[in-house]
Amino acid sequence: MAEANGPxxxxxxxxxxxxxxxxxxxxxxxxxxxxxxxxxxVVVQQKLDQGPSIDINFExxxxxxxxxxxxxxxxxxxxxxxxxxxxxxxxxxxxxxxxHNDASDYLVEDTRFWVVRPRFAGxxxxxxxxxxxxxxxxxxxxxxxxxxxxxxxxxxPPIVTSDLPGREFVxxxxxIGSLSVGSGVYYRHIVAGQVVAYxxxxxxxxxxxxxxxxxxxxxxxxxxxxxxxxxGIDMSIDSDGVKxxxxxLSSILEGGIAFQSLPNGSPNAPAxxxxxxxxxxxDRERAMRPADTExxxxxxxxxxxxxxxxxxxxxxxxxxxxxxxxxxxxEYDPEAGDLRFPVQVDIYPQRxxxxxxxGDHPLGMDDSSDTAGRTLLDSLVAHGMRAELKTGSLLTGxxxxxLDFHTEVPPDHVGWNAEPPVFPTTTGxxxxxxxxxxxxxxxxxxxxxxxMTARLMTTMATLDDTxxxxxxxxxxxxxxxxxxxxxxxxxxxxxxxxxxxVLNQNSPLQTDLNSTxxxxxxxxxxxxxxxxxxxxxxxxxxxxxxxxxx
Amino acid sequence: MTGLVTGRALGLRVCAHCRATVRAPGTAPxxxxxxxxxxxxxxxxxxxxxxxxxxxxxxxxxxxxxLPVMHMRTFFDVEDDTILSxxxxxxxxxxxxxxxxxxxxxIVVPLLKILALTWLLLSVxxxxxxxxxxxxxxxxLVEYIGRWSMLxxxxxxxxxxxxxxxxxxxxxVGLGALAFGAVVVLTMLAAQSFDERLLWDTGDRG
Numbered sequence: 083m084a085e086a087n088g089p090x091x092x093x094x095x096x097x098x099x100x101x102x103x104x105x106x107x108x109x110x111x112x113x114x115x116x117x118x119x120x121x122x123x124v125v126v127q128q129k130l131d132q133g134p135s136i137d138i139n140f141e142x143x144x145x146x147x148x149x150x151x152x153x154x155x156x157x158x159x160x161x162x163x164x165x166x167x168x169x170x171x172x173x174x175x176x177x178x179x180x181x182h183n184d185a186s187d188y189l190v191e192d193t194r195f196w197v198v199r200p201r202f203a204g205x206x207x208x209x210x211x212x213x214x215x216x217x218x219x220x221x222x223x224x225x226x227x228x229x230x231x232x233x234x235x236x237x238x239p240p241i242v243t244s245d246l247p248g249r250e251f252v253x254x255x256x257x258i259g260s261l262s263v264g265s266g267v268y269y270r271h272i273v274a275g276q277v278v279a280y281x282x283x284x285x286x287x288x289x290x291x292x293x294x295x296x297x298x299x300x301x302x303x304x305x306x307x308x309x310x311x312x313x314g315i316d317m318s319i320d321s322d323g324v325k326x327x328x329x330x331l332s333s334i335l336e337g338g339i340a341f342q343s344l345p346n347g348s349p350n351a352p353a354x355x356x357x358x359x360x361x362x363x364x365d366r367e368r369a370m371r372p373a374d375t376e377x378x379x380x381x382x383x384x385x386x387x388x389x390x391x392x393x394x395x396x397x398x399x400x401x402x403x404x405x406x407x408x409x410x411x412x413e414y415d416p417e418a419g420d421l422r423f424p425v426q427v428d429i430y431p432q433r434x435x436x437x438x439x440x441g442d443h444p445l446g447m448d449d450s451s452d453t454a455g456r457t458l459l460d461s462l463v464a465h466g467m468r469a470e471l472k473t474g475s476l477l478t479g480x481x482x483x484x485l486d487f488h489t490e491v492p493p494d495h496v497g498w499n500a501e502p503p504v505f506p507t508t509t510g511x512x513x514x515x516x517x518x519x520x521x522x523x524x525x526x527x528x529x530x531x532x533x534m535t536a537r538l539m540t541t542m543a544t545l546d547d548t549x550x551x552x553x554x555x556x557x558x559x560x561x562x563x564x565x566x567x568x569x570x571x572x573x574x575x576x577x578x579x580x581x582x583x584v585l586n587q588n589s590p591l592q593t594d595l596n597s598t599x600x601x602x603x604x605x606x607x608x609x610x611x612x613x614x615x616x617x618x619x620x621x622x623x624x625x626x627x628x629x630x631x632x
Numbered sequence: 633m634t635g636l637v638t639g640r641a642l643g644l645r646v647c648a649h650c651r652a653t654v655r656a657p658g659t660a661p662x663x664x665x666x667x668x669x670x671x672x673x674x675x676x677x678x679x680x681x682x683x684x685x686x687x688x689x690x691x692x693x694x695x696x697x698x699l700p701v702m703h704m705r706t707f708f709d710v711e712d713d714t715i716l717s718x719x720x721x722x723x724x725x726x727x728x729x730x731x732x733x734x735x736x737x738x739i740v741v742p743l744l745k746i747l748a749l750t751w752l753l754l755s756v757x758x759x760x761x762x763x764x765x766x767x768x769x770x771x772x773l774v775e776y777i778g779r780w781s782m783l784x785x786x787x788x789x790x791x792x793x794x795x796x797x798x799x800x801x802x803x804x805v806g807l808g809a810l811a812f813g814a815v816v817v818l819t820m821l822a823a824q825s826f827d828e829r830l831l832w833d834t835g836d837r838g
Binding site: 094095096097098099100101110111113114117118121124150152 | 644645652653654655656660661662663664665666670671677680681684685687688691692695710807814818825
């Protein structure tokens, strides 16, 4: 075998010698080492990335699923729900979530969590995408620096997230009206913000409302801005008739607040700082009313009924509201010995002064001093200015106090001696009508209805007698005359029947008459023939009839 | 084995590059006189290289099965699929044959390859005798089957390329796919670097 193969093996070429190489660990062993290092790095990185685990308490876990629901901030995933369980007291659901490490800074004291689900509230529809994608937990990162790991989740999304540009203001009102959290705040009918929160004051007598005004509009909230309720439909019935006011359709549904600066306010009023407190007025009219700092009270005694006049009714000077009725009361007038009904009114001279044209104040309308005002008022009253009650609206019958100039009024003056001063009044047109109607009634009153009635009674009695007599007369007639008439009629009937018999065609008289008439007719014919003959033969009267020829 | 003469016993070596048979008694390093390449009696460091590749593959087999191979984001849902969860999904949908195919190709075969190679390595290292012919057949099977294990990777790369409707659904490759691909490639390399003749060497020795 060795021999057979020997020559073959010997023929093969000799291999060239190579430099000996160190027998080292093969290079390939670096691979597992590298892989293990990479794996270790990945694992460590993941551990570091995993970040903190937090607990969020919700009332229900509706729509939340472990290992599926995400925690999102500005729609970016910052964590995952890892576990959901019911709290030990069984009142809440505790959602455990792992937050990515780079988002661990978000977990501060005032960070808020809420579940984003489809919502239909008021005019807003939100979270529609979650209908198909499933709910997720959204985050509003707070500004605090205090770290926190357990949170109470919100049941409704917060109205204003902390990163929303804008400012918050505080309003005070007597009542909340139809406002609720989320109600719109309107600026010139533009939705400019929302009601964020409201609370009853500790005194229980007013409410504090927090509103958030969005970025561009918050610049219009100045120190001179007025806020008023634009809630729902505001219906008022006063001497101006029925008024319906509303801000927008959604404010009808959810209520709202409107704000605007005073029309005559300074345009350069400084922007109000955050959390400035404003008064929330009941309506626009009241909000826009200039502050009535100067008040003059007067008392007016009206002759007519005060029905329809209510506290708060306007006092108008030729249609311009310059004051309002403050009180209606009753007092005993010892001089006249009867009751008087003083109407106390407040007049705001600034309202008149504010409308006065510049340089047009001969009587010192610009002068707010007491004496100047008195002089002016005295002059006006001397020229016939009187207060009268007028019906503002025939529909509602509401009345107001109208100041106007009357030419035909007895001279009067302002009773400055009384406190408050007495303002002269006159009866209004309607009152005059009432008076004249009254006088007509009085005249009617003088008519002697009693006597007239008595006389009427006697007349009636006489008439009664007369009628009775007529009755007996008729009875007499009935008893005696009537039978005779009946007998006469019966006889007449008999006579008529006889006549009928006589006139009957078959009666003998008729027959006789017929034959007599026939005879008479014949006789007439004979006479006619005779006359005819005599005419032709008049001689026959003398000679007689000639003998017939044979 | 009697009656068979090995090249090593005659002092002959075969050039791995140009297949020339040259005389080179002993174990001294030599060069091929024809092509100038190194000629070795056996593949150098075969066991160590194979062991290293195999160890890496075995290590990567763990993340390949634990990490998601596919990251699917649809309009409704975000889904991470591992190989096993993909198989389970297929079973749930009643695709039994497909599930079986994926299971065998992607889970069983790589595992068996790793185990088989480990056993072969150990048998050479420890010099186990016995059924060498069977082991040799097993090795050839492992080498043959290796190329079919990339089924999953192939399917995922297809899906990733096809499903990119960004608004509705996107599919991204997960880390698991990377690890899985590495397992397949590494086991193939391990099988390649294993010198089958070593099996018989021990047999001869035994």
